[in-house]
Amino acid sequence: MTNSYYDPEDLKKFGAIGEFQKELGDKFFGWYSEVFKDSALSAREKSLIALAVSHAVQCPYCIDAYSSDAFEKGWSESQMMEAVHVAAAIRGGASLVHGVQMMNKVKEIAM
């Protein structure tokens, strides 16, 4: 057992999750690799989306993996940072839009 929750070396072991449940693991990785193939969106575009989502879900493994992948696929630093801002803006907006709910509730109960 390690004494920290996240270990960069664990990312390399991701492919071994099938060790405890092979069938579902195989299905996940099969589906995953299909998702990232060139299709209606290019693999390059998908990589940038993945980078933004990695930040939205705040997964350190995903951030490491897709920072490398997006840069390797030719996205510039400024483009990658703009993608992160998109994720941050959606997260920020998602909190802030609940302010309407707060306003509704306050207006409902206030004199």
Place this chain on the structure above:
Amino acid sequence: MKSLKAQGNILADANYQVDVLEHGKYDACNLVPFQQKMETLGLYPLKPTGMEIFQVNVGKMCNQVCKHCHVDAGPDRKEIMTRETMQLCLDVISNNPALKTVDLTGGAPELNPNFRWFVEEIKKLNRHIINRCNLTIILANKKYYDLPEFFRQYHIEVISSLPFYTQDRTDRQRGEGVFNDSIKALQMLNDVGYGKCDTGLILNLVYNPAGAFLPPAQISLQKEYKEALMKQYGIEFNNLYTITNMPISRYLDYLLTSENYEKYMEKLVTAFNPAAAAGVMCRNTISVGWDGYLYDCDFNQMLDLKVNCHGSHLSQLRVDDLNSREIIIGQHCYGCTAGAGSSCGGATT
């Protein structure tokens, strides 16, 4: 920026480089030996499939000092092939019809004062010529402005590095101003018919990763290059070759100083592709150094690993000996077998 040699950097010593590659910088290398990988595939000892490509390094002098250069080329390098050594090359080419292609590299090959003479003589022997042109040489001096026309006249295939279709990444790797000059040079090549449909004048570009990572898929990147270069600059070309950076010389220096060496080597080993291992370029290529010594490939040349057979110089070359030799391999060979494979002609699978 000076070459490693001019800086007196220890990595200018080929033996030291081999030592780092085989044992790691602090004797801490735990990578699977390349030989072991080849043994499991039945590819050791690695044997030639027959010489077809005669690759000649006509000198290490270059007008650029690229950060990833495995030759450690630059304006301060004075090693230049003489006309006498070129004549030895011509004799070998003439006596060996199997050598269908002559691949000229450097440094900047055009800086060799006998470059044009050499091209004319090779053409008389009716061989296909590839010239690895760094593009900026065309604009470096008035006397090179006519190079596109010279290439056209001798129907030379031109292969040129353009690490990316944006200025930022290209200049980071190849030096400030290189991207803009490269674009102008490509337009000059297009103007004489290079890269255009139906002219037969082949212009291929080379992508090198600008950092410690592997190239993306060649086909999809080629599509992006074609779209971007046409849209922004009206440039056409034939094929894009993705080439993996080899952990040799200046790129090795970059990996070590940026502390990326172990991770990069691990990446290469993890991406080992058996199909690429069978198709490595050293099996059908022979590499000639500026001084006439023979090597299995341009990379072994820079590591000073001469061919393992009786005649290791042009003056002693015997094709039978070369075709039956054992190709020298080492940890750097993982660079040619990673992912889709890598060669002077791009991906190999």
